[in-house]
Amino acid sequence: MANAEPKGRIVTDSRRIAEIARGAKRVAVLGIKTEQQSEQPAFYVPAYLQGAGVEVVPVPVYYPDVTRILGQPVVRRLADVPGEIDIVDVFRRPSDLPPHVDDILAKRPKVVWFQSGIRNDEVATRLAAAGIEVVQDRCLMVEHRHAR
Template identity: 85%
Template sequence: MARTESKGRIVTDSRRIEEIARNARRVAVLGIKTEAQAGQPAHYVPAYLQGAGVEIVPVPVYYPDVTKILGQPVYRRLADVPGEIDILDVFRRPSDIPPHVDDILALRPKVVWFQSGIRNDEVAERLAREGIEVVQDRCLMVEHRHAR
């Protein structure tokens, strides 16, 4: 039974994906890149969202000396991010996601969004069982533009 319930939380319906993208107000970005990597999706996707009025909460994995990205204070761990998060946008290789699961569960975002090319069915199932909606292998920027 739990498997059926969790499948309902792994979002594949285009209308629901559009709704999630359209309603995002505060997005934490795990694996965000700095302005020095502006040509990479892990920077220009959150930059686009910020330009569209979405609050971005940077959670870089690298760049230990950086204290701000996109003018916002950097958090080193998801568990340290204050307040409610609509979407956790993930820019990590699928094999690098499992070590973040406990922090993701501590953060309790409404939705975890694995960017284009990123899919981890095991993690998605676990998050879904915990009541978190999961979108896999979709670009939040593309979906947000489409939903506007």
Template identity: 75%
Template sequence: MDDIRDISDDEARVAELVRSARRIAVLGIKTEAQSDQPAFYVASYLQGAGVEVIPVPVYYPDVKTILGQQVYRRVADVPGPIDIVDVFRRGQDVAGHLDDLLAARPRAVWLQSGIRNDQVAERLVEAGILVVQDRCLMVEHRRHAGRG
């Protein structure tokens, strides 16, 4: 997509987004029991770097907290503004979260490394939401926010 709001290939805009993000909802977060998986340790890294991480797991219906934070079942249920929704879902599964993402109105939706869905990205961009696809938020945070 050439739209200015799909900033996947715009290093300066990615850097600005990463540096300015204070509240990140992690859609598809895993629990401490899966601490060796990116869907947990990326969120753990971000929390350790001083970012407020809001867990939005897809599975684990009995889990009430992850990383010591209250779990929400939908991104739209998270109170207050969200800077980034960091998505850990397979590309083909992202479409199932489109309505929730649109209702939540985050500043940006970030699809992790290996995750792309151009149709969903286009709809988000049309709604005025920044999109980053197929990049690791932990890697970019380390690069642009100066930790680790």
């Protein structure tokens, strides 16, 4: 197919970013916060997505006693999420990303999305080389709202 989108690249094209945001049906949120941190983007962005009809799979890094976030069961590793994931939405500091690469690669999501302020070119390059599209330093909530 001549016009097929290549898989595995660092995405900077606004049209493709809008396409990715619009097409998200199931998003695993790595680094999601709990309801007690509802004023933080790592909670209100996934809450917005869920309210917009996107299935959100919470994958918190902290909060070992929490079993549900946004009414959904918590999963501790991306590799343990059942089924396919359209996007892994990442709320982690750039320096904290490398330890998550193997877990992300084990799950093989279509897209890994680093939220606003999050950029790690080395990690992005590794994920893209493995066939995963990567969006860096963009807010999924903002892009989803604009793409609708």
